[in-house]
Amino acid sequence: MTQRYRPARLQRMAGSVIVMRDPIPHPIENDPADPDIRCTAEPDGRSVRVELMIRGRSVSRCWIVPQRIRIGRAVVRMDGIGGVGTDARYRRRGYARRVLDAAQRRMRQGDAGLSMLYGIPDFYERYGYVQVGPEHSLTIPARETASVTIEGWSCRPGTAADLDALADLYSAVTEDAVGAAVRTDASLAWRWMRNASDEDLRKGCCVAVGPGGDVRGYALLGAGFWAVDVLQREHPRDRVLAEVIAADPEAASAMLDRCAAVQAMERRTDGERYRPRVLIPGPPDTFIARAALRRDAVIQQSHTASGGSMACVLNATQLLQQLVPELQLRLRNARRVWRGRIILQIGEERIQLRSTRDRLQMEPAPAEASHRCVPAVSLTHAEIALLALGATSPDFVLWKRDDPIDRDIQDLLAALFPQRHPHMHLPDRY
Structure with a gap:
């Protein structure tokens, strides 16, 4: 199911x-x-x-x-x-x-x-x-040559010696992402690299090398990861890649040059079926997606009313407390946002949000904090899941409510829960 x-x-x-x-x-x-x-x-x-x-x-x-x-x-x-x-x-x-x-x-x-x-x-x-939230992807037309058009850059097959560099690159690029897995040595992507043969690495991974000789981008083809195989069956005319990561705009352009030619190279070496396009899953706020805007490409969001990527809040208090480092950063970057105390009523959980100029706290609401002395906002578990993952904006959650919410509190929620593009890379899906 x-x-x-x-x-x-x-x-x-x-x-x-x-x-x-x-x-x-x-x-x-x-x-x-x-x-x-x-x-x-x-x-x-x-x-x-x-x-x-x-x-x-x-x-x-x-x-x-x-x-x-x-x-x-x-x-x-x-x-x-x-x-x-x-x-x-x-x-x-x-x-x-x-x-x-x-x-x-x-x-x-x-x-x-x-x-x-x-x-x-x-x-x-x-x-x-x-x-x-939707599934994000971009498609680019396939090319016959594997040349990189950025001066001083080159691409080559990945090797087992690149694993540490790729792991560091993934961690740095996903540091501000929403939905990306925090990878460990046991993660399937890195486990595959450690165990793959040289031939499998040549076919399954390529890296972008900058003018200084360091690895600045990589692509995993990922055949065999179940999410890649499912997407490949859904898009039989496209060559589906597992993930493409780039540290900067130049690395992104180099990786797109190489990815556009990846299946043309396969056709010459392996005799595989030729597909006229290459499909790269990933959100629209990455260097890869931005570099695609400068060439022939289609960037797509595929929405479903039900099914697909779904979330359920198990414990709203734990979730919001774990979110505090990011919420505090968003609050510091917000301008002219009301600070104070509000109560979030989420199902049977009552959570007190206390914000000052430099600090934000989430804690179970004390018994004496009643609706009469502290502003309160009631949210369902589904709504807090949407807000936490940035799958929708607070305005969309709040617009149809029967109980009006003070404009200052609406502005505070908008600053804390902006709409984002949640995405988990295909090798990490379960």
């Missing part, structure tokens, strides 16, 4: 097989609220399998994939949900609901304020998930 998640011991990526062995027994727990639910830590070290057991057989399951994501300068704990499915003969018995209810109970016991998934339409809303 969500897009495919593969936690197994074998992961096939770009022609490589990564074998993950772990002889240590992994803990198995039963859900106290539903003893037929079993939770097992997977050997890959990335996920927990939640499954419903009927007479000793696993009949319905999903995986919880803990991650940390960027929301600007804040790092937010997020639990991804993937691999939701029920065996065919056991469907329409409410088993998926039991599994997802158990997964949410487990996630709410942890430190994640947010859960996200990539789901089918008209299903996950009943579990509190809301659609949180």
Whole structure:
């Protein structure tokens, strides 16, 4: 029901097989609220399998994939949900609901304020998930030559020795992004680079080298990552890349020169099917997207009313407290915004937001802070998910309310929660 998640011991990526062995027994727990639910830590070290057991057989399951994501300068704990499915003969018995209810109970016991998934339409809303934004991509026409037009720049195949430079580059470029995963050594993209053969790296990764000889950009083709494979099936006439990262405008132009020619090179060397365009997923506020504006390109946002990228707030207090570093920076950069105290009523949670010129605090509202002495704003969990991820603007959330909100408070919320372009790179999706 969500897009495919593969936690197994074998992961096939770009022609490589990564074998993950772990002889240590992994803990198995039963859900106290539903003893037929079993939770097992997977050997890959990335996920927990939640499954419903009927007479000793696993009949319905999903995986919880803990991650940390960027929301600007804040790092937010997020639990991804993937691999939701029920065996065919056991469907329409409410088993998926039991599994997802158990997964949410487990996630709410942890430190994640947010859960996200990539789901089918008209299903996950009943579990509190809301659609949180479009898919962003750009397409450029393919070229026959691989020459880089920026003087002093060159592109070459990636090597295992480039891994540290690529990891540093990814971290720097995504530092202010929204939705990008905070990668570790266990992240699938870097795990693939460590385990890939020289031939797989030649086909699956290229880097842009600046005049000083340092790596300033890279592209991962990413065949074998499930999200890349799904997008490739949806766009059979395009050559889909996993991600393209650039540190500056010159690196972005060099990478686009190389990416435009990547499949033409493949056609000559491998005899693969030729596709007239190259599709690069990514938000419109990157150097790559801005460089595409200076050449033949189509930049696209694909919206869906339901399904796709979805989010659910598990604990609004934890989420907002984790967001404080970014919210505080936004508040400092805002001009002539009202400072003071307001109460955010989010479901049953009451959170006090206290802002001064130099500081912002989020904390559970004290009992004495009543609506009569402190301005209050009521928001649903779906609305706070949209605002936290920048999937919509506060004006859109507030315009249809029956209870009018003071203009100063509207301006404060607009400064704290501007609309952004949330995007998780395809190799990190679950």
